Amino acid sequence: MPGMMDTVLNLGLNDAVAEAMVAATGDGRFVYDSYRRLVQMFGTVVLGAPDAPFEEELARCRAARGVANDADLPEADLRALTGSFKRIVAERAGRPFPEEPVEQLELAVKAVFSSWNGKRAFDYRKAAGIPHDLGTAVNVVAMVFGNLGQTSATGVATTRDVTTGARQLEGDFLVNAQGEDVVAGTRETRPIAELDTVFPTAAAELRRICRVLEKHYRDVQDVEFTIEQGKLWMLQTRNAKRTAQAAIRIAVDLAREKRITRQEAVLRVSPDHVDYFLHPQFEGEARRAAALRGDLLGSGLNVSPGAAMGQLAFDADTAERWSREKRQVIMARPETKPDDVHGMLAAQGMLTSRGGRTSHAALVARQFGKPAVVGGCAAGRPRRKLTRSGRVLREGDWLSLDGTTGEVFQGQLPTVVPDLADAHLVQLLAWADAERRFGVQANADYPRDAERARRFGAEGIGLCRTEHMFFETERLPVVQALILAPDAAARVAHLERLLPLQRADFAGLFKAMDGLPVTIRLIDPPLHEFLPSHDELRVTACSWLGAAAPAAEREAQLAPARHAGRVDGCASRTRCWACAACGSAFTCPTWCACRCGRSSRRPAPAPPAA
Numbered sequence: 001m002p003g004m005m006d007t008v009l010n011l012g013l014n015d016a017v018a019e020a021m022v023a024a025t026g027d028g029r030f031v032y033d034s035y036r037r038l039v040q041m042f043g044t045v046v047l048g049a050p051d052a053p054f055e056e057e058l059a060r061c062r063a064a065r066g067v068a069n070d071a072d073l074p075e076a077d078l079r080a081l082t083g084s085f086k087r088i089v090a091e092r093a094g095r096p097f098p099e100e101p102v103e104q105l106e107l108a109v110k111a112v113f114s115s116w117n118g119k120r121a122f123d124y125r126k127a128a129g130i131p132h133d134l135g136t137a138v139n140v141v142a143m144v145f146g147n148l149g150q151t152s153a154t155g156v157a158t159t160r161d162v163t164t165g166a167r168q169l170e171g172d173f174l175v176n177a178q179g180e181d182v183v184a185g186t187r188e189t190r191p192i193a194e195l196d197t198v199f200p201t202a203a204a205e206l207r208r209i210c211r212v213l214e215k216h217y218r219d220v221q222d223v224e225f226t227i228e229q230g231k232l233w234m235l236q237t238r239n240a241k242r243t244a245q246a247a248i249r250i251a252v253d254l255a256r257e258k259r260i261t262r263q264e265a266v267l268r269v270s271p272d273h274v275d276y277f278l279h280p281q282f283e284g285e286a287r288r289a290a291a292l293r294g295d296l297l298g299s300g301l302n303v304s305p306g307a308a309m310g311q312l313a314f315d316a317d318t319a320e321r322w323s324r325e326k327r328q329v330i331m332a333r334p335e336t337k338p339d340d341v342h343g344m345l346a347a348q349g350m351l352t353s354r355g356g357r358t359s360h361a362a363l364v365a366r367q368f369g370k371p372a373v374v375g376g377c378a379a380g381r382p383r384r385k386l387t388r389s390g391r392v393l394r395e396g397d398w399l400s401l402d403g404t405t406g407e408v409f410q411g412q413l414p415t416v417v418p419d420l421a422d423a424h425l426v427q428l429l430a431w432a433d434a435e436r437r438f439g440v441q442a443n444a445d446y447p448r449d450a451e452r453a454r455r456f457g458a459e460g461i462g463l464c465r466t467e468h469m470f471f472e473t474e475r476l477p478v479v480q481a482l483i484l485a486p487d488a489a490a491r492v493a494h495l496e497r498l499l500p501l502q503r504a505d506f507a508g509l510f511k512a513m514d515g516l517p518v519t520i521r522l523i524d525p526p527l528h529e530f531l532p533s534h535d536e537l538r539v540t541a542c543s544w545l546g547a548a549a550p551a552a553e554r555e556a557q558l559a560p561a562r563h564a565g566r567v568d569g570c571a572s573r574t575r576c577w578a579c580a581a582c583g584s585a586f587t588c589p590t591w592c593a594c595r596c597g598r599s600s601r602r603p604a605p606a607p608p609a610a
Contacts, residue, residue, distance in 0.1 A: 004115075004120055004121045004124045004341070005116070006045045006112050006115040007045070007112070007180070008046065008108040008111070008112070009034075009038065009143065009180065010035070010038035010041075010178075011038065011104050011105060011108055011143075012104060013031075013034060013038050014100070014101065016099075017101070018032065028075040028079075029074060029075040029078060029149075030149065032075055032078035032081075032082055033147050034145065034147065034178075035078075036082040037178060037180070039082055039085040039086055039097055041180075042097065042098075042107075042108070043085065043088065043092070045108075045112075045115075046107050046108055046111040047093035047107075048093060049088065049089055049093040050092060053088045054085060054088060057081065057085070058081065061073060061080075061081055069187055070181075070187070071174075071175075071176045071177060071187070085097075113138055119342065120339050120340075120341045120342065121338075123341050124338075124364075127345050144226045144228045144235075145228050146176070147178050148176075148228055148229055149176055150176060151230050152175070152226070152227055152228050152229055152230075153173050153174060153175045153176070153195075153199065153227040154173065154174060154177050154178055154179045154224075154225070154226045154227070155173025155174065155182060155192065155195070155225055155226075155358075156171050156172060156173075156179075156182050156183060156222065156224050156358035157169055157170065157173075157206065157210065157223055157358075158170050158171055158221065158222050158223075158240045159211070159213065159220050159221045159240070160214075160220045160250060161246065162220065162240050162241065162242040162366060163242075163243055163246055163302065163303060163305065164249070165242070165245060165246035165248070165253065169207060169210060171192040171357060172191065172357055172358050172359075173192060174187055174189055174190065175190075175198065179235070182359070183359055183363075188354065188375075189355070189357075189358075189359075191356075191357075199230065202227045202231070202232040206225060206232060209223075209232075209234060210223060218259050219240075219250075220239065220250055221239065222237065222238050222239070222240035222358075223237045224236050224237075241366050243276070243366050244272065244273040244276030244277070244369060245276065245305060247268070247270075248274075248422070248424050248425050249424040251264075251265040251428060252265060252424045252427050255431075263431075263435060265431060266428065266431050266435060269428060274425070274429075276306070276369060277425060280306075280307050280416060281307045281404070281415060282307045282400065282402055282414070282415055282416075283414045283415060287402075287407075287409075287413060290400075290409050290411070295409045295410045296407060296409055297391060297408045297409060297410055298407075298408055299373070299405070299407045300351075300375035300406050300408065301356065301357055301362075301374045301375050302402070302403055302404055302405055302406035303357050303359075303361070303362035303365060303373070304365035304366045304370060304371055304403045305371065305403045305404035306349075306369070306370075306371035306404065307403070307404075308330060308347075308348040308349025308401055309328060309348065309349075309398065309399065309401070309412050309413060309415075310330040310349065310398070311328060311330065311395075311397065312332050312386060312393055312394070312398075312399050313329050313332070313347070313395060314333065314386075314395055315343065316331065316340040316342055316343025318395070319343035319346050320342050320346040322346075329346060330348060330349050330351060330399045330401060331343050331344060331349075331351070332352070333353075333361075334352065334353050334354055335352050335353070335355050335359065335360070336350065336361040338360065344361070344364050344365070344370065347370065349370055349372060349401050349403065350365055350370055350372040350373075351372070351373050351374075351386075351399070351401055352375065354375060355374040355375060356374065356375075357374075359374055361374055362374055365403070371402070371403030373401050373407075386399075393410065398410070400413040439460075440457065440459060441460040441517070442456075442458040442460075442462065443462060443464075444458075444464060444509065445469055446469065446508075447505060447511070447512055450512035450513060453512075454514070454516075458516075460516035460517040460518060460519075461517070462519055463521060464509060464518060464519065464520045465521050466502065466520060466521060466522060467523050467524060467530075469502060469505050470498070470530070475498070475501060476530065478494055478497050478498055479494075479498070479530050480530055480531060481494050482498070483527065483530060483531065
């Protein structure tokens with residue numbers, strides 16, 4: 001559960017230990033940078049204090065000093081911050097920060113175990129299919145420090161590019177920082193390629209170790225490392241999360257490199273990975289037109305591919321609530337945290353103003369196939385607005401983002417479904433065909449669907465639902481007229497109009513399948529699929545009334561629409577009619593369909609006396 005379980009760094013620091021470390025190292029800035037981190041992390045993770053007051057205090061300190069990064073704050077400011085953070089802990093957690101290291105350890109271990117039952121961990125397990133009763137463990141390990149000045153650093157790397165699958169080291173690092181700075185996205189990270197320039201010896205060793213790890217585990221690894229005063233320390237390794245495109249390419253490449261068998265390559269790719277290639281991408285012409293209009297707000301890091309559009313939501317709870325309301329959502333945050341996972345799962349895509357390729361937002365987005373761009377625009381919850389290139393978008397405005405290119409557009413861009421032409425995917429599916437024992441047939445109702453299914457390898461049509469042939473705009477009115485036909489002669493006339501259309505469809509289906517089996521279900525039109533609802537018709541009928549009617553008369557005509565569902569009359573005794581056959585009420589004197597499909601009408605009975 002990467003990023004979901006809590007971590008507490010720098011455990012064991014207190015006032016006495018801090019001063020002893022200053023005396024031993026001569027570096028008070030490093031000591032109090034570590035100390036203020038412990039107080040903040042302990043306060044939020046262990047004691048339950050909110051994170052916002054700490055971040056606000058940090059922001060005020062940076063602004064007063066005129067710097068952009070915490071790493072630029074001097075020792076005096078960090079000492080003051082440590083004191084301020086302790087006051088925040090006492091006020092918000094209801095108890096002082098514990099000075100005793102053993103007490104810190106006991107409370108931290110309990111807090112990390114408890115985080116297994118937190119909402120974010122529960123949501124993550126549910127989405128990833130991890131059993132809730134699996135259990136977890138807590139590691140207590142010695143610290144190495146990446147914040148010991150310009151000779152130290154920390155970073156996260158993957159042994160291959162987990163966005164595209166290319167065989168190259170990918171990741172981020174930060175000089176004079178600790179690991180949380182990289183994965184939280186609170187600072188502008190540097191690409192792992194620059195490590196060769198800054199720490200050439202450590203970079204060469206890192207590449208060698210990454211090759212060893214990938215060879216041993218026979219899969220792409222996600223490693224965390226720290227460089228302490230020039231020396232490389234490996235913190236952990238795990239199988240890397242990857243996009244669908246990368247998963248397929250990596251599986252095929254590992255098989256070709258004889259690291260795994262072809263059968264293993266097939267088993268490492270899930271149906272969801274293949275399904276990605278059927279997901280929408282922005283239509284090329286619409287993208288160019290949007291750029292010409294000036295709707296391109298900017299670009300960030302393309303950390304998880306695919307196109308997404310939705311209304312801006314600036315916190316996870318809003319994103320989740322809007323998703324339940326069937327609204328498309330883009331969640332925009334300065335950076336995401338594990339507590340945001342429920343909003344990330346509910347959103348169509350994610351945008352952050354800070355972070356790198358190994359930040360929390362990037363990792364979760366890749367795992368669950370959510371398009372994401374990090375570092376794209378400045379987004380903040382307090383003022384609920386997004387700014388870029390002088391433009392301001394507020395909560396609820398529409399935004400389109402492309403996780404493949406990293407571009408962010410204002411408004412809604414149309415999408416297209418990509419074709420299954422990726423060379424690695426074609427190879428993988430060919431290996432799967434060699435192993436499978438079942439045939440695959442398609443559900444197809446139109447010749448174009450049959451042609452596409454055949455290109456994708458379908459061995460026939462398992463079901464053609466003929467009623468679905470008539471959903472297109474030019475055919476639907478004919479079917480509706482057929483359903484509402486008053487007698488057999490009218491019905492036959494409508495059927496004769498449909499016959500050549502259906503014959504042409506069948507000819508197209510048979511041609512596309514070229515001798516393969518086609519199973520046809522004869523037409524059985526469900527009325528609810530072809531006819532609008534009764535209440536929709538009543539509202540539409542009222543809209544037919546002349547706009548020139550006096551306001552008072554129009555109000556009287558519209559009044560019955562407010563009593564939808566009353567077929568025994570309505571509150572208004574005028575301009576309300578009922579069908580002679582079924583008694584359904586009309587909402588205006590103009591003819592409209594009723595539940596029985598008959599057009600006769602009679603005055604509705606007067607409502608009962610009050």
